[in-house]
Amino acid sequence: MESVLQSVQGFMYPNEVELQWGILIVLYPFTTGLVAGAFILASLERVFNVEAVKPTYRLALLTALAFLLVAPLPLQLHLGHPERSLEMYLTPHTESAMAMFGFVYLWYLMVVLVLEIWLDYRKDIVLMWRESSGPTRWLYGAMALWSDNISPASLALDDRIGRALTVVGIPSAFLLHGYVGFIFGSVKANPWWSTPLMPIVFLFSAIVSGIAAVMLVYMVTAWWRERAFDMGCLDTVARYLFYAFMIDFSLEMLDLIHRIYEADESFRALDFMVHTRLYTSQVLVQILAGTIVPLGMLGLVQLVQLSEKARRRIYAMAGVLTLIGVFAMRWNVVIGGQLFSKSFLGYTSYKMNFATREGLLPAILLLILPFVILAVLIRLLPPWKVQRHGAGVSG
Amino acid sequence: MSGWLKDKGHLARMAGLFAFGITAFLVFRWLMVPAGFGLYGHYRAGALDDAGARPLHYAGRAACEGCHTDIVEARQGSRHARIGCEACHGPLIKHAQAPTEVKPTRPDGRVLCVRCHETNPWKPKGFPQVKVADHSDSGPCTACHKPHAPKIS
Known part of the structure; x- marks a missing residue:
């Protein structure tokens, strides 16, 4: 008890001293945000016909799938009894936002992502099925559902359905991440979370993080394959990142100005928290290093003619800083919302363990896992053109 | 494959796969959800009898x-x-x-x-x-x- 109370400053109610939600719950909105953002970027090419971002289209879909597969794992680790999460599907409570979200997750995974990827890759899958042998042949055969019809008419049908799925996928992606903000925004007992702007802010920061992640993945994969960067593509993706970031930053500032102007009974306590316990993660990391600096860098590219090399470096640095900034935003929402007392008279601290079920180590592993899955997916379903024996170039 | 399904065979297979998945889920749900669930509310009706059968400790x-x-x-x-x-x-x-x-x-x-x-x-x-x-x-x-x-x- 004594050691626990050492982290307390002022007055805390007994149930507020220890944080219930740790770094894994920070990771959850971060990963789902990457999914939603990556999908929105993919939809630019498919629905809005932005040809310049085509090289990132498939990569964005695979990135979204890799992160979506990992997204529920932080929650499973957080639960003392992960097997009970199945109850959410078996006996869902219609009044529970989390239970209903389980179905949104399934819809998004199976109907939007898996189906869209399958339709887009079907021709490649069939060609790889024809060319491969042994277990690989069986795997691609299963993925093609043992249907090798890649006639122009069937592919045109796939394209039409894929486009329709993307159109449906955009509101689904908005719903997927808007929900995560909704979960926090609807906690009316917590003034740090309770704002109707929360789903919107979460959504736009998700779009920002997803675009930044796909941009970085594209750069890393091009560098790894020793291929020249498609600068037209990179410039366009960076421009969309800049626009989305501007909207996201404006919304966050609007939320901040609204809180300062409204100055309700919680304001002094929250203001004190931002200037003390959250100063590093909120002011320095999220706002300064994670928002203003990358926004300035991306804005600079829009205003000044820079060399290709300089632009590449700026995009890489801005992308990394953006991801750090969005992660810090999730941290400040989740952790920050638990650091102050409902009495507004005291503050606690978050003590993060390392090699425990909810510690830093599993969080790091869960951040690495999507990239391992992405590497496997890229190996199975190369998102770029592949030289084929006797079949020309496909993809 | 010929006729109307000529270029839609793969989609029919995918639809079948989805139908199989949904059916498997419904069967699994039928097997797993205990009888009487939802009869009085969002809980197993038999839980009331189970609770009633537990020994009493307090007289009141x-x-x-x-x-x-x-x-x-x-x-x-x-x-x-x-x-x-x-x-x-x-x-x-x-x-x-x-x-x-x-x-x-x-x-x-x-x-x-x-x-x-x-x-x-x-x-x-x-x-x-x-x-x-x-x-x-x-x-x-x-x-x-x-x-x-x-x-x-």
Whole structure:
């Protein structure tokens, strides 16, 4: 008890001293945000016909799938009894936002992502099925559902359905991440979370993080394959990142100005928290290093003619800083919302363990896992053109 | 494959796969969800019978007051009047069922009273609190206070 109370400053109610939600719950909105953002970027090419971002289209879909597969794992680790999460599907409570979200997750995974990827890759899958042998042949055969019809008419049908799925996928992606903000925004007992702007802010920061992640993945994969960067593509993706970031930053500032102007009974306590316990993660990391600096860098590219090399470096640095900034935003929402007392008279601290079920180590592993899955997916379903024996170039 | 399904065969297979998945889920749900779930609310109806079959431990205030009328009288109007008998004396259904055979033990005031009345800054200011170590020597609380009507004797 004594050691626990050492982290307390002022007055805390007994149930507020220890944080219930740790770094894994920070990771959850971060990963789902990457999914939603990556999908929105993919939809630019498919629905809005932005040809310049085509090289990132498939990569964005695979990135979204890799992160979506990992997204529920932080929650499973957080639960003392992960097997009970199945109850959410078996006996869902219609009044529970989390239970209903389980179905949104399934819809998004199976109907939007898996189906869209399958339709887009079907021709490649069939060609790889024809060319491969042994277990690989069986795997691609299963993925093609043992249907090798890649006639122009069937592919045109796939394209039409894929486009329709993307159109449906955009509101689904908005719903997927808007929900995560909704979960926090609807906690009316917590003034740090309770704002109707929360789903919107979460959504736009998700779009920002997803675009930044796909941009970085594209750069890393091009560098790894020793291929020249498609600068037209990179410039366009960076421009969309800049626009989305501007909207996201404006919304966050609007939320901040609204809180300062409204100055309700919680304001002094929250203001004190931002200037003390959250100063590093909120002011320095999220706002300064994670928002203003990358926004300035991306804005600079829009205003000044820079060399290709300089632009590449700026995009890489801005992308990394953006991801750090969005992660810090999730941290400040989740952790920050638990650091102050409902009495507004005291503050606690978050003590993060390392090699425990909810510690830093599993969080790091869960951040690495999507990239391992992405590497496997890229190996199975190369998102770029592949030289084929006797079949020309496909993809 | 020919006719209408000519270029839609792969989609029909995918639709079949989805149909299989949904059917498998429904069968799994049918197997896993216990009978009677949702009959009265969002819980298993049989849970009520299970709870009812568990052994009782508490007799309830009415059972105590039926015999101990002197205590009922003593508690009237006191600050302890609304506290349940078994909150201090513990679960006593066995005593209620066999009053002469099973006798409850008298609670130790140095443990019981302190549980509520030891000074603690989390408690409301108007709540009677004492620092037990400073308040009395090792004597029993009941030497000065009547537990059922806690005024100074």
